[in-house]
Amino acid sequence: MKSNKQRRQEIKQHRVQRAKKQAQNAAHTAIPKNALKANHAALSHNTTYSPFPLYYIDKPFTCKDCGKAEVWTAAQQQWWYEQAKGCIDSTAVRCRACRTQERARKAAAREQHLAGLARKYGSLPRQ
Numbered sequence: 001m002k003s004n005k006q007r008r009q010e011i012k013q014h015r016v017q018r019a020k021k022q023a024q025n026a027a028h029t030a031i032p033k034n035a036l037k038a039n040h041a042a043l044s045h046n047t048t049y050s051p052f053p054l055y056y057i058d059k060p061f062t063c064k065d066c067g068k069a070e071v072w073t074a075a076q077q078q079w080w081y082e083q084a085k086g087c088i089d090s091t092a093v094r095c096r097a098c099r100t101q102e103r104a105r106k107a108a109a110r111e112q113h114l115a116g117l118a119r120k121y122g123s124l125p126r127q
C-alpha cells in the first residue's frame, strides 16, 4: 500500500501533467475569424480559478430594461475586460440607450442624496 505522501506526490504529478496538456490544447485552438484574441496579461486584475477566455466574439443579448435585442461586440468586450478592468464574470445587460438613461438616473439620485446630506450637515462630509 502507498503512503499518503506517495499518493499526494502522484496526484500532484498528475495535475501538473494535466495543466500542461490543457495549455498545449489551448495553444492549438483555432480562433474564429471575427473574434479578437484575449490578452491574458491585461486580465490579471481578476482573481478567478477558472481559465480566462481565449478570445472575444460578438455576443447577442436582450436588454433587461426595454427588451431590445442588441449585440455586445468583441471590441467592446475587449475594452471592458482589458482597459476598463471589468470583472471577467460581468456581461452587458442594457442596450446603449438604457445604459445612458440608467447613468443619468444614478447621477441624479446621487446628486439628490448629497444635496440632502449638505442640508443636514451644512456642508458635504467628504467628496
Ligand SMILES: [Zn+2]
Pocket: 063, 064, 065, 066, 067, 068, 094, 095, 096, 097, 098, 099
Ligand atoms: Zn434597453
